Amino acid sequence: MAEPVHVGVVDSGWPLALQDRVLAARSFVIERGDAQDRLGHGTRTLQAMAALAPDARFVVAQVFGEALRTDMATLARAVDWLVDEGATVINLSLGVRQDHPPLRAACERAVASGCLLVASTPARGEPVFPGAYPGAIRAMGDARCAPGQHSALLLPHADFGACVLPPDGDRTHAGASLGCAHLSGRVAALLAAGVAPTSDAVWQALVHSAAFQGPERRTR
16 A cells, blocks of 8 residues: 655644644644644644545644744744655645745755645735745635636646635635645645656646636626
């Protein structure tokens, strides 16, 4: 039997309901913390990935404590740690407006090691990091997509889109973070199905299996 895909998660922690699927967890914000989620953001992203990739196992880096705020040095250390822990895919449902050399360097090391980075990108406005770093798969929400579906947007600012809703369907928590998580789950499922764990192979598989090609178009 093939080894399960190891998905790294940079977020607010993990939910107790998924403890059997969390291989390792580390809090970068709470000294001697257990990395359990206190905000709900990490819970929803992990639930989305777990639903799409039922055999995946998770390595969780907690970078958000009591609020969705952190610093770039912490993000960089979290990415490095996930690579060291053997993550094949890293979900980054977050974005900052400014480039930060330590975070850039950590993402470059991750990509060079063969890790697949899936990062949020906004539907409008300026690019955000780490999604804008070379080698990252840029994912946003796409209202056309149901759970399990994704779109090949192939836009200058976004590569793919996916469902904007968490598994519980709560629209108050919809957005690009969930689109990114759904796409990471889809990537993990493709790897589990035998797609080679390279950026080119995964990219082609995502394009060929997309439910929608191109951006959403409004009609009257």
